[in-house]
Amino acid sequence: MNFQDLDIQIRYRSEIHNFPRDFLIPVLSQTKIYKRGTGYFSTTALIQLSVGLFEMVKSGGRIQIVCSPNLDKKDIEAIDYGYKNREEVIANALLRSIQEPITYFEEERLNLIATLIANGSLDIKIAFLEDDDGFRLYHEKIAVFIDYEGNRISYAGSANESENGLDGNFESVYTFCSWKDSSQLEAVCIAENDFDQMWDNETVKLHVIDFPDIVVKKLMKYKKASGVNWNIDEEEFRYRSFLKSQQKFRIPDGVSLRGYQEKAVQEWQIKEYKGIFDMCTGAGKTFTALYGMVQLAKACEEHIAVFIVCPYIHLVNQWEEDVEKWCTVPIIIAHSKSPNREWKQDLMKMYKRFRKGGSPFVCITTNDTFAGEDIQQYIVRFNDTQNVLLIVDEAHNFGSAQMIKVMPWNIANRIALSATIKRYMDKNGTNKINEFFGEKCIEYSLERAIEDGNLVHYEYIPILVALSNYELTRYRQLSQKLKRYITVKKGKMKISEAGKPIIFQRTRLLAGAENKIALLMTLFKNYKNDNNILVYCGATSVEDEDTGEILRQIDLVTKKLQTEYQMSVKRFTAEENLKERENIKTYFAQGMYQVVTAIKCLDEGVNIPGIKTAFIMSSSRNPKEFVQRRGRLLRKSDNKKKAVIYDFITLPRDLDNVVPGDIEEDKTIIVGEVARMVEFGKLADNPEVTDNLVNQMMTAYDYFFDAEEEMKKMEEYYGE
Missing domain, CATH: 3.40.50.300 (P-loop containing nucleotide triphosphate hydrolases)
Known part of the structure; x- marks a missing residue:
């Protein structure tokens, strides 16, 4: 976490803000170096100064403070007329400013200040003006905060480490953040440069001296041998719960950005x-x-x-x-x-x-x-x-x-x-x-x-499924009919609006190939005791061979997995509302549902990261869509180290039954399926499986082509 993760307001005003709680504590909790130029030194100022430092110093932060002694008229006259040594007058004034703490919180805050001075985490210097016009006090207000990533914040306004300075008076403070824009960056740089020159005693007219040892010695009596109570800020201001409740825009709990x-x-x-x-x-x-x-x-x-x-x-x-x-x-x-x-x-x-x-x-x-x-x-x-x-x-x-x-x-x-x-x-x-x-x-x-480990590795297993004789005949009929509606414009094949219903019919026919259900059930014999499984179905209807009933593919798959393997299965479709979808994903992640059967969910951007095994029964021929599906299956989850993707590859006929000349009729199916296989297989952990199967298919048809080139053509065809 750094300053950019905090909710830094442009202005903090007493009527609506509590400056320590709303700004100082959260900012200092992320601060590595705190530079502060302020007004009069006093016990009250030290107590107020400690606000926010507890979290800061636990992380090894350092504090530099420049302040002014609270001199009265007699002190200034003594210096101006040489009655007393200047350093002696300043030391005595600082000693007078140290008063006994009253409450437990004040004791613990002075204990922290003394401890920080003792271990070198806090340095204090004294500033004053002395020229021909005499001795005058330094009363500027500068604050610069630097986090561990170099982000910087400064503020300008009336907040002051004095009695009532931080939360008693009516104050107004304006902030500047180095990462917001060039003007704010410039303001921060000016403030830091002014402070650094002052700290090094290089500011014209201003004198800066080390903090007197005699005052340090007096402060050491407030250092407790028992150590520091690091929870004082939380106990006094309860700032953590306040900040959490006030943020309207925030990174959700449990979300970690890469x-x-x-x-x-x-x-x-x-x-x-x-x-x-x-x-x-x-x-x-x-x-x-x-x-x-x-x-x-x-x-x-x-x-x-x-x-x-x-x-x-x-x-x-x-x-x-x-x-x-x-x-x-x-x-x-x-x-x-x-x-x-x-x-x-x-x-x-x-x-x-x-x-x-x-x-x-x-x-x-x-x-x-x-x-x-x-x-x-x-x-x-x-x-x-x-x-x-x-x-x-x-x-x-x-x-x-x-x-x-x-x-x-x-x-x-x-x-x-x-x-x-x-x-x-x-x-x-x-x-x-x-x-x-x-x-x-x-x-x-x-x-x-x-490669970066932000998506999981995967195994890709293409499964060949041949159309039945009836389905192949029907596909050929639809393809022949479709030719009437094809035009070529600027080298790109276009289908007229009248031809689109035919495309949908062909797509549904391939998605609902009757051999897919039986093959799926055979594959599930090895998974009936597993969970975190997705079966991605087509938006098509099929016949239940046991009853002759026409059902949606998703309904038949769900029914068979429930009855034949007694698996817990839940459908995930557009019919569920947001609440139902959220419950399904939650119960699926918890293992209460072994299988989710779905239509279109991988095209809708639905996030179900717990999926370990996917059976894709229907795949789009649009590269944008099937590449998106793969990405969603590879989302990271605590329950998986890799994913396994079974992809049902639809063929016009079994490879053993292919004869010379079939490629002319089968090309429209074969080329698209091979292109998808190559795209999926090249990044898989087992590319040899895809390579061998692609070689078998091309050899069977005696038709060899560049699958990646065909993939580019498909991307162009579906480009819009």
Whole structure:
């Protein structure tokens, strides 16, 4: 933890803040070096000075204090007229300022000060002015805090280590943080330079001398042989519980940001809160963006409005699950199927409150709704000086003609999330995305995530499944019919709207191949006593061979695993609400459900990190989708060291039955399946399994091709 993790306000004022509790204690708990120039020295000042030092010195921090003796008129006259030695007068005045502590807290705080002086952690020097006009007192107020990572804070204002100085008087303090912007960095540097010159007695007109030994000797009588009670700050101010309850934007308990996530947000801050997070699925794009939200909220005293824009409603649901853990502000779910029917009225109210007093809120919406009048009527009214943050998920979609028209250039703070920011054959759309969001703050690939240990290693086991004779005939019929709706434009094959239903029929046929269920049940013989298993089903219906009943594939798989192997199985589909989904994930992680059967969850960004074994019965031919699925299966969890992925590879026929010429009819299936196998296999711990099977398939068809080149063609085809 460092200063940037703290909630540093721009101003602290007595009417709304408790300066020791709200600022000094949390800041000093992270401080390595504390430099303080203050007013009069006294016992009360020492007691007040100790506030926050207990946590600091436990970590080895050092304190430098410059203060002034509290001289009366006679003392100054004695020095000016030479009646007494200057050092003698100052020492006597300092001795007079030391009074016996009254309460237990005061005893322990003086004990700490004496202990710090004795062990060299606290140095005090005395400052005064002496020139032709006579002897005068130093009464400047400077404070500089430096943490263990070099972040610095200074403040200016009326807070003073004197009687009532920290919490008795009405005070006002303004802070400056080195990491926020160039003007604040300059203010901190000036304050530190002024203090250092003073400490080295290099300030014009000012004299700085060492603290008198006789005063140190008197202070040592307050040093206790029993040691220091390090919990005094907590016992007196109860600051920990207060700080936790006050933060509206925060990193959730149990969440630990990885180094590359923190670095990405740091780059985003350097780039003036604008940039692209190019990160593979499973690497934590969502948490990185939310961490950026927290950091911006801290810089804005939590007076912030956040708009999170997603291409699909199911992604809105996923974001809602995460956002509610990262903040305690109103969250508005805005789209055509929102469970909150009053979201338009709620958005109007929150907009007005934000404009009037900075009341924070988060709005999570879809691209379509964001582009509509219900939200645009508020978006266009913001200006680039207001604390508004725009987070766009799957940001390559933001380069479409529809979204370009509503790009909110008036919102200064922007984050784009995407592993594939470049739009295929749409240079203008890609350029607009880059122009709007700025430069990349991070590029983080799946391969690097596995190498770094941020995603787990995996074994990839492709399982061949052949279509039945009826299914193959039906697939050929659909393919022949589809040819009527194919056009080629700019070298890219396009399917007309009229042909898309045929594509869906072919996809469902491949997903629901009747041999898959029997093969799955055979594989499960080795897993019936295991848990943390996912079966990823297709959105298709199949026939129950035992009853002749037509069921959804997911329902039949669930039924068979429950009845034949007596396994605890739970469905995970779009039919469950957020609460039900959260319960399923919790019980699955605890082992109460051995198997989760799912449709589309790996495409929706759903996080189920506990999955150790996955059976993918249906896979998309869109590389963006199946690569995303792999990333989500590789999320780290305490219960797994690696993942095992079974991928059902659909073939038109058994390889033993392939004859010359079949490749012409089977190519549309074979090429796509091989390309996916190669993509999955190349980063697996067992690539030889995939290599051998791919070689068998190409040899059987006597058709050899570059699978990675075909993968690029698939990426182009599905580019938009």
